[in-house]
Amino acid sequence: MYAQQTASTSPTGKQQAAHRVWKRIMKSKSLYLLGLPGILFFIVFKYLPMWGIIIAFQDYSPFQGLLQSPWVGFKHFERLFAHPDFFMLLRNTMAINVLNLVFFFPLPILLSMLLNEVSHQFFKRVVQSIIYLPHFLSWVIIAGICFLMLSKGEGIVNKLLEAVGIGKIDFLTNPDLFWGLLTVQSIWKEAGWGTVIFLAAIAGIDPQLYEAAKMDGASRLRQAWHVTLPAIRSVIIILLILRIGHIMDVGFEQVFLMMNGAVSEVAEVFDTYVYRLGIRQGQFSFTTAVGLFKSVIGLILVILSNRLAKRFGEEGVY
Secondary structure (H helix, E strand, O other), X not given: OHHHHHHHHOOOHHXXXXXHHHHHHHHOHHHHHHHHHHXXXXXXXXXXXXXXXXXXXXXXXXXXXXXXXXXXXXXXXXXXXXXXXXXXXXXXXXXXXXXXXXXXXXXXXXXXXXXXXXXXXXXXXXXXXXXXXXXHOOHHHHHHHHHHXXXXXXXXXXXXXXXXXXXXXXXXXXXXXXXHXXXXXXXXXXXOOOXXXXXHXXXXXOHHHHHHHHHOXXXXXXHHHHHHHHHOHHHHXXXXXXXXXXXXXXXXXXXXXXXXXXXXXXXXXXXXXXXXXXXXXXXXXXXXXXXXXXXXXXXXXXXXXXXXXXXXXXXXXX
């Protein structure tokens, strides 16, 4: 009888685990409160909207709502893969992102390593401010600057080319130059801002490693190659994995502002396609299927690249 009463009043394993978790939370409550705005952001703007994914499997009607719209299964996905524009959209999206991955991603690493070598603090801060500034300009301003500088009629670049005898170039209406133009824009706008994380990682390197390298006779270049790069390698790998996960996201605003009829064959990407059919034509279910396809591909790429990183001995994202 006593044993039964003791068993009924003693806490169960689940209760003990819950108590330990709650005790750990209260012990670090300041840190959890600090992270609360970020947690709420992801819950409200990332997880709750995932309920709308079911639109991709319906013939959604705003009048019938999510629960009453007819279920059609994979009809919209079949339409997407059978559409004659699908491979064009995939080609353009992948090409722009691969160019950014190859030419844009390494530049913040190189810039941060170069800035780390600058000993004059005032000059270093001035350079940082100059290369950070374009990040705070909107794509509308960036596109306006490009139109003013690169237009064939009144653009200053074409006027200079004409003055030196090269002749004018159709920068804005030449399909062969469009992908490169977007890549150069991204580099100019975001390369400086991308150095923030790498500079923070470099600042955390133990100075004794550089002292040991100097004692071994290593030059500044050797120190950068054998000390700095290995020390920030984990940060590079993590950012590369996250970048690969966004390989299907070009960025709607930049492409939309730079696109025109002459380059539409190489400029139309999934983001602009979703805007044109989803927002302007009201094909909500079909464009939700397009967005879900992009998200699934991004998730698969993150998982595969993370496993590949772990296979080579890196920490990865998770």
